[in-house]
Amino acid sequence: MSKRKRKLAPKAPPSVPPVEAGLLSPVKLVPSNIKKPPYALTGDPGNSTSSLVRDADEIKRMEKAGEIAASVLLEAGSNVAPGVTTDKIDEMVHEMILSFDAYPSPLNYRGFPKSVCTSVNEVICHGIPDSRPLQEGDIVNIDVTVYHEGVHGDTSVTFPVGEISERDVHLIKETRKAMDLGIEAVKPGRPVNVIGRAIERHAKRHSLGVVREFIGHGVGTEFHSSLQIPHYYDPYASTEIIPGMTFTVEPMLTLGDPSAQMWSDNWTAVTRDGRRTAQFEHTILVLENGVKRLTVTSDGNAPSDLLNI
Ligand code: MF3
Numbered sequence: 435m436s437k438r439k440r441k442l443a444p445k446a447p448p449s450v451p452p453v454e455a456g457l458l459s460p461v462k463l464v465p466s467n468i469k470k471p472p473y474a475l476t477g478d479p480g481n482s483t484s485s486l487v488r489d490a491d492e493i494k495r496m497e498k499a500g501e502i503a504a505s506v507l508l509e510a511g512s513n514v515a516p517g518v519t520t521d522k523i524d525e526m527v528h529e530m531i532l533s534f535d536a537y538p539s540p541l542n543y544r545g546f547p548k549s550v551c552t553s554v555n556e557v558i559c560h561g562i563p564d565s566r567p568l569q570e571g572d573i574v575n576i577d578v579t580v581y582h583e584g585v586h587g588d589t590s591v592t593f594p595v596g597e598i599s600e601r602d603v604h605l606i607k608e609t610r611k612a613m614d615l616g617i618e619a620v621k622p623g624r625p626v627n628v629i630g631r632a633i634e635r636h637a638k639r640h641s642l643g644v645v646r647e648f649i650g651h652g653v654g655t656e657f658h659s660s661l662q663i664p665h666y667y668d669p670y671a672s673t674e675i676i677p678g679m680t681f682t683v684e685p686m687l688t689l690g691d692p693s694a695q696m697w698s699d700n701w702t703a704v705t706r707d708g709r710r711t712a713q714f715e716h717t718i719l720v721l722e723n724g725v726k727r728l729t730v731t732s733d734g735n736a737p738s739d740l741l742n743i
């Protein structure tokens with residue numbers, strides 16, 4: 435053995451130039467005939483009180499909400515292109531959701547000012563749509579949540595903007611795979627930490643980091659219920675998976691260190707090291723013998739399955 439230090443694998447450079455906040459357009463209104471979640475007026479969802487499992491009627495409604503969220507996300511993704519502002523994506527998503535007689539769940543949730551989250555490059559999640567035009571080579575996560583007939587459906591995909599680097603293709607592909615493996619690990623009787631274990635194993639194999647500050651959550655009559663789904667292995671996440679549970683699996687993987695930092699807008703979470711990050715999300719229902727993805731279109735497709743990458 436020589437004494438020379440072994441060379442480290444080349445690190446992903448910070449995303450250059452860094453994403454900067456743009457300008458926000460005026461707050462959008464929702465017609466009074468559309469049924470709003472309790473926080474829509476005050477911004478305060480209050481403490482979670484809902485059960486961890488859904489009854490048959492709630493499940494039927496969640497299938498519909500999931501289907502709406504998936505078709506909105508699919509259409510939003512087809513509009514991703516260089517020059518399109520994230521504000522334009524917000525406008526399209528807002529109008530589409532209203533056309534389904536549904537409410538865009540992010541709007542005024544804890545004061546969030548827009549109808550969808552758009553997270554570009556080193557933005558991990560909760561990016562606020564603004565006047566920044568997407569640029570060739572960017573990657574953008576679009577996170578759509580809709581509230582329809584009293585229940586939410588929550589789903590996201592990271593899309594390439596035009597041609598992207600090999601490294602970013604790798605990041606997007608393996609993040610989607612990590613989500614799929616996390617979902618496949620779901621079985622009644624197991625603790626919820628099997629999900630994070632599967633995701634983390636896949637990320638490690640592919641030299642990617644797993645964000646710890648943001649986790650999956652119970653979703654149903656509430657946008658975020660008390661059920662917590664970490665995307666890393668947490669031995670203490672011992673809640674047993676039971677049929678009828680509905681929750682999200684939404685891993686955020688990173689090219690570099692997964693530590694997060696918050697912008698002064700108190701929403702936009704970015705990687706501390708400025709390296710890029712991707713995320714995928716489904717809302718799922720636990721069945722007696724496995725799992726069903728609720729955020730799919732009526733033909734059973736998910737926007738992430740159709741992503742051409
Ligand atoms: N859709 C996000 C999630 O997956 C939550 C967004 S909260 C908002 O949990 F207020 F930023 F919209």
Ligand code: CO
Nearest residue numbers: 588682684715
């Ligand atoms: Co979610």
Ligand code: CO
Nearest residue numbers: 577588589715
């Ligand atoms: Co979401």
